[in-house]
Amino acid sequence: MSGIMYERIPDADHAVYNRHAAARRAAFHIASTEPRPQRTLAIIDGRAIAREQLSRGLISNGLGLRMATYGSVEDIEAYEATAFSVILVCVDDSRFMDNSIVLEIGALVRRFPKVPVIVQAKLCGFQQILSVLQQGAHGYLPGNAGISVCIEAISMALAGGVFVAAKNLHDIQSILGTNHHQSKRLEMFTRREREVIEVLRQGKANKTIAYALRLAPNTVKVHVRNILKKVRATNRAEAIYKINAMFDEIA
CATH class of the missing domain: 3.40.50.2300 (Response regulator)
Incomplete structure (x- = not known):
């Protein structure tokens, strides 16, 4: 050597x-x-x-x-x-x-x-x-x-x-x-729900979400309804607010 x-x-x-x-x-x-x-x-x-x-x-x-x-x-x-x-x-x-x-x-x-x-x-x-x-x-x-x-x-x-x-x-x-805890929080959503969330956070309507993700409008309604339940929101605006806060923390 x-x-x-x-x-x-x-x-x-x-x-x-x-x-x-x-x-x-x-x-x-x-x-x-x-x-x-x-x-x-x-x-x-x-x-x-x-x-x-x-x-x-x-x-x-x-x-x-x-x-x-x-x-x-x-x-x-x-x-x-x-x-x-x-x-x-x-x-x-x-x-x-x-x-x-x-x-x-x-x-x-x-x-x-x-x-x-x-x-x-x-x-x-x-x-x-x-x-x-x-x-x-x-x-x-x-x-x-x-x-x-x-x-x-x-x-x-x-x-x-x-x-x-x-x-x-x-x-x-x-x-x-902190990162581990935050990643666990994201696991409450399915893969498809996370895709819907990405468009939902932009304030898009269900028809726009359906078009962007190539889903049926009724399917999008089901996903949005499930997302609202999971974040305990009574409407889309409240859901977007809570989801944005969650994603901003992780970023």
């Missing part, structure tokens, strides 16, 4: 370290005072000094993985999937602006489907985090995350979990929970 490789060398200076941190890492079976050359962390960062500092910091703090550092995603694409145990990608925030990094993360996940990918970036808006997680990443770290947080994220990814900083997790859970 090309790239710069690091391994932890046990010595007296590292024989004693924070016992609480050690216990937490031991629970994931990856951090120890002994090197484990069979498991490799790939660090991808275009900043040479930053990636070398991070790799040395992880080693000195007891992460029992071999390190391999690279300047770009392209640098590791030629390797076999078995070459890495976990991949940490440090992202330039400007790349979120054109969505290129999101697509690149998705391609990296597909290239190494059994290797958890973690992303680190200063930009920690929920949209950026969600877009990366939706591509299959196993974690998202803030740019100022300390070594201990990095180790925790790596540990969780190797254990099959997904790591998100606590300050972002609540927002994401709220968004996901």
Whole structure:
């Protein structure tokens, strides 16, 4: 393997370290005072000094993985999937602006489907985090995350979990929970009723709806009557108001 490789060398200076941190890492079976050359962390960062500092910091703090550092995603694409145990990608925030990094993360996940990918970036808006997680990443770290947080994220990814900083997790859970609840509300309508609703929201008459959807006028009347019952509306205007509010929330 090309790239710069690091391994932890046990010595007296590292024989004693924070016992609480050690216990937490031991629970994931990856951090120890002994090197484990069979498991490799790939660090991808275009900043040479930053990636070398991070790799040395992880080693000195007891992460029992071999390190391999690279300047770009392209640098590791030629390797076999078995070459890495976990991949940490440090992202330039400007790349979120054109969505290129999101697509690149998705391609990296597909290239190494059994290797958890973690992303680190200063930009920690929920949209950026969600877009990366939706591509299959196993974690998202803030740019100022300390070594201990990095180790925790790596540990969780190797254990099959997904790591998100606590300050972002609540927002994401709220968004996901809200979207799930709202999608459930839409399930009260049949597929045909949702098609009728799309035209009904435009204030169209039943004949126009029937023409647009190629349905019989009497069929449209039945659908509209069922829709009014489901939203508990007494007339079309009230139904449209309630349906618009429901759809606007989901959008």
